[in-house]
Amino acid sequence: MLENIKQTITRWDERNPWTNVYGLARSIIALSSLLTLLINHPSLIMKPASGISSYPACKMNLSLFCLGENNYMMLNLFRWVCIVILVLVVIGWRPRITGVLHWYVSYSLQSSLIVIDGGEQAAAVMTFLLLPITLTDPRKWHWSTRPIEGKRTLGKITAFISYFVIRIQVAVLYFHSTVAKLSQQEWVDGTAVYYFAQEKTIGFNGFFQALTKPIVTSPFVVIPTWGTLLVQIVIFAALFAPKKHWRLILIIAVFMHEIFAVMLGLISFSIIMAGILILYLTPIDSTIQFTYIRRLLWNKKHKKGEVSV
Template sequence: MFEKLGSFAYNLALTQNPWTNVYGLARSLMALSTALTLAVNDAHTFFRPSSGMDVYPTCVNTISLFCTVPNDYFYLDMVRWIAVVLLLIVASGWRPRITGVIHWWICYSFNVSAITLDGGDQVAAVFTFLLLPITLTDSRKWHWQKAHEPQVVSDHVIIRRIIALVTFFAIRLQVAIIYFHSSVAKMFESTWLNGTSVYYYLRDPMLGLPSFFLQLVNPILTSPAVVLPTWGTLVLQVCLFGALFAPKKYWKYFLIAALLMHEVIAVMLGLISFSMIMSAVLILYLRPVEQEFTSLHRIRLFKKETSPTQKDYHLSPQQVKGA
């Protein structure tokens, strides 16, 4: 069994290059989302006392970026803007091997030290960590570049590709678990089962719709048709879990439906950063890594392909024969 598994991984790595602008776009969306959150909110919003915690930011047993300065809002704001600049560099796609670690450290630091967070910030901390094996094995200067495809691939490159491809599978599994957990948890709530949850959530005075959107959808919310968005959300989340087992040719349909759901949430509820992060995660989940976004190759700055090096791609005649 292990021989077959190893042979499958080896053959897959021979034919599939994992370092494409597919995961590059996802990285940029995640970085821009966190940068936006940090840029439009000051340190007072994120770092404040909470129940049972008078000292802030949280710095116990952490390696947080926000714990490298004194506990003062002036210094915390300085670090916040430094993080914004670094995240913009990450979003530019420059040197994934370097910026991948920086991206994770900022998202991790924000997640463990800040009080005011949403689910998207937690997702970003997890997925920037999961992306590390991919970024650390990506030798491109820009993550938008189309990587060079050598005629003969060395064992060194094969190993790097296998690491990256296995990581992509782990990421897809994690996304599927998120939607599975979300859908199952809803099934134990009576308002989701009877189809009225969307009514209560969208009419919530603090978390619900602004008055303009509420007036538009109120006829639906106050009619039996409210069960459609409620149960529709449940069905879509179950389907998104099932997409883990779907053939690649159907992935795009799941992706379009999921992106529409999150963009509606972004526009109507104002959860912009959350929707950006979830869109990035969905790209990692439902866009085959080999199906690059060809329009991004037209950007002049990133047109030049990375050059193969003798170390990575040269094989002796004996090695070629053995392969």
């Protein structure tokens, strides 16, 4: 056993956990929160709700939005503080600094916003689990692909352990979601999507109701219902799957969440889950090349050069 641990540590020491893979995931998660705050004034996302006379609720709460007076001028000021922090996270500046700030912003949003899709809660958990990786990241930019100088064995061990904890957490999330659905008769008999389509809060709008009516009102409704369960089971099973299958599962999983975004309006949740799924289904020590973007930028630069001549 000790020999296996030694071999694992040796492998980790030869690899680099601080790549643009987790950088991309951080940026996507932060982008979702950033869009939420940019688009919505505090009067829309922080207001009294059922059972809560004043908002944000600050009893035993360390949220940023609870540090000042409870008025929308102060809440708006804090909103812009969060926006600045999230912009720094999105562009990838100093993960060691912005990692803690990103978690605190995510925690504050999860504690203070009136939300119904669960995206902010997922972001708060994930940014917390990312802290051991961000705090040991020596880079100035999380997009950097340059080799890390110096021997950083302890930092690498910490980062890789955190990565595996994240993978287990994501797998448990989808496993729990599947089990919870299977405890409801609507999911078992295949009619759950019909009821979601009719739901007034997050159901289909008039366009999608008309478009999907032939399916959701027919026996074929079992296809999207059981299909959702099947995809979630596959995502959970990816914890044990060979890495060669991860990319295909990632594409399927992200596609499922983007369907949720378009048809159910769960946009912030779907963006956050896309970032989380990149962490879950991409080896953290690999490097994303962004070949298409580089080629596009190169072609534009080359064309400009031709024009200037």
